[in-house]
Amino acid sequence: MNILPILHTGKLILITSSHETREQITVLTAELALRGAVTILDGGNRFAAYQTIRMLRRRTHNIEEAANRIFVRRAFTCYQMLTLLENSPSLQQPYIIMDMFATFYDENVQLKEADRLLDRCLVQLDRLRLTGPVVITMKPHPDRVFLFERLLARADHIFELEIPYPVISQMALF
């Protein structure tokens, strides 16, 4: 997965996977931080700060400077995710929205309500990508596939990460 070449203003890039995408996002965040500011909106409460810094360490000696270009905001409910998007300024910088739907999968949130909130989130995503690229990661949920499908319809690029091939047998020694 190499997103950097296609990461341009106006683009909405969707990364979907049924497993963990933290590692990829960590690398991407570090790469972006070398070039300029980047903002993470974290919906899954899983932003890996230490790993990101370790990634930076491999790429630069000036960790502090790069680390200070990474900004984080967390949402713990879908209402907060909407609020985050609504009051995120339009910047000429990339936004990475991690686990965008994690809070939408809360079973206390009715399907109709989730759909309504998504509507309003989509308006904000369109606003944000006018000035900078937006990368979204998400895990599809079997009971709430419509969220995924609606986002899919908006995306310019879609990366579907495969589950890593399981190593069944040991490799031949010779």
Add this chain to the structure above:
Amino acid sequence: MGRTLPSITQEFLQEEASFARFRRALRRSDQIVLDDLFALARQHLAATAYASHALPFETLLLCMLLEEHKEVMKLKQHMAASRIGNE
């Protein structure tokens, strides 16, 4: 709202685990010494957490050094005491 970052203990265990390959290739006798070093660092997890250094492992190395130096000072004192005793 649950915490986002791993606790310092989790972070410590991860750092220790990241040296699994290194440890494996060491002699058994050296493995024990390495484990000791990590156990020493573990005594200062609260300080390591409070330091909130970007790379906690750097602080952990300092913790190992600190405990090592404590040991050296203790031995020095011991030596000095026994020298006086012998005089």
Add this chain to the structure above:
Amino acid sequence: MSNELHGWLLDILPNEQGLTIWILGEDGKRHALSHDFPIAFYAAGPAEQLRRLWKWLQQQPENPKLSREERRDLFAGSIPVLAVELTYPSDLTPLFNRTSLEFPDLIYYNADIPISLRYTARYGVFPLADCEIKIDPSGYVTDIRSTQTAWEVDLPLPPLTILGLEPECDPFHAAPTKVFIQTPKARFSLDLEPARAFMIGLRAIFIRHDPDLLLTAWGDTWLLPKLLQMSKETGIDLPLNRDPDQSIKHREARTYYAYGQVIHRGKQVLLAGRWHIDIHNAVMYHDYGLEGVWELARVTGLPVQTVARVSPGTGISSMQIVTALKEGVLVPWHKQQAEHTKSIMDLIHADMGGLVFQPTIGLHKDVAEIDFISMYPSVMARFNISPETILPGIREQNTDLPATSTEQGLIPKTLEPLLKKRIAIKMQLLTMSKWDMRYKSYKARSAAHKWLLVTCFGYLGYKNARFGKIEAHEAVTAYGREALLRAKEAAEDMGFTVLHMYVDGLWVQKKGSNKVQDLQPLLDEILNRTGLPIALDGIYRWISFLPSRLNKNVPVANRYFGVFQSGEVKCRGIELRRHDTPKFISEIQNEVLEILARSPDVEHIFEYLPKIQSLIDGKLYDLRHQRIPLEKLIVRQTLSRPINEYRVPSPAATAAKQLEEVGKFLRPGQTVRFIYILGVPGVYAWDLEQTLDPKTIDVNIYKKLLDRAMETVLQPFVSIQAQPFLPLLVSGAGD
């Protein structure tokens, strides 16, 4: 012309026309009074949408009174809102539900506030309060006020009538055949069969005593549903409700995840005009009992039978709502506040809990334990930490602590009187004799306060908390860490060695400092440096900090036991504190600690070891000869997930499966009880109704558990004896 009535407020219930206020009068009678009580909810949003809402509301059958007002949002300040006022409080919920469906994008306030909280905020009265009530000739309340506040330390309890009902045995273990009845004067039993006779008898008791409180065992989950069913089958009416116009309310069982635990709440049966409390379905009942329930009702404003059952957070949230209502602050329906932008380094600095140090492993003499009193709530009150007072990105001068605004915040305002009351009771308890009539009540109320205060901090960071905000939550921990470090510095400056520190407590030692007055200068200095109240928990004759079970060189925080100078034992993190330890084991461990506590000092402890040896020998003999009652061998474990999700079935899952096979279904969060037996599968669920042959007990497992528990409490003393004492003590015994 109006009448006056003097009495205690029992309950507030919405009826068709307003409210029914239940009063236990000075005259000893129960009065059901009516009170008009119009209530309002509010909507905010774009003006055009509010206009549409206005038009729509005008056509609704509830016929609400509409007006444009300016009201205060905690974060946004004064905002224009549409006020929707309803004459009858019971109309609010149905109208609001339709409104929010029709206009989902608006922001709503005061939409789901329990009626009792609105009433408390408006009139300053609270459950069990002593009240003066003015009544007009048609029986309507025209004014009500309390002669007390909930913050007074000694509030007399009204002369309540309590009726106790308890089946003879746990209905989930075996089918009860009779019910014990406790009236104010007598205790007797009624056979459940024949049903008619039972119902006639019980009905007579209800009518004769007309209790204010029905106190049951398994009333929610078994007894009351059973009584209702019997009433239907026999056609004999049982006046469970005192209020004939109201129905009995049922709430379904639920399982939820909170504070890192799966929690199960059984179904509930709630009465009108009198209360029902099921001691097995009440929160923390074992900790504070009825005294605690009364106190919680008073300080939170929640109805007695509700407060007995509420989940953690609801109590403190209710107090915050009352404060907001009193201050004219809007209570949001959904929390909207989101996190401010942080850099990754800010995140690393902020996202951290309390400081947990590693203790110095081993046995220490003359150690003082000092604790900050309710540290986190004190921090919130002292440093004005509240979601709306945190100034994001700004630090207090010369520190790296988050700065707060000067106007007192909602949370500190809520906490202040509670903290004052708690400290007043705690101070009284310090000097009160255990035989003082107030002692038990003070203890229970102190436990109830503690529960509220502990929850308050967690609730500040709870995602759905109406008045929560992550920055405020983080600020509290930052101030907590600062306070602990300042305390450490003060102790070290004064020549103390700090052996252990744990979030809000310190264990310190200094040669020659083993009397209460020796510690006072340190306490004063810490108060001076932190501004937070701190107290001496006690001075240990000796204390042992234990290492990890897996690695003897690794210390573990908060795992210790010791003996105070008073001879009282204190322990944390060892077997007898764990709820899954069989009684057999925890009782012996406790006895061993009590024996150790008899030694005047560490040096003489070895003299007590033979006594411990014979205790263990005796218990092992009893175990081998089936002389231990089976109840004491029960292991209790909580199911953390559905049974079929256990990949390797744990003993608990295996036991739960056995119960499932006989039609007893357990859900995550519920406790399964079992006994280790010989053979496959090695466990026997206690609630299978057949009796268990004591010969099938797996003695070796219990012996192993005992070995472990003994090692925990005896290992610190092994080095005192020249020869290894421990193996002889446990493993060697009788083998």
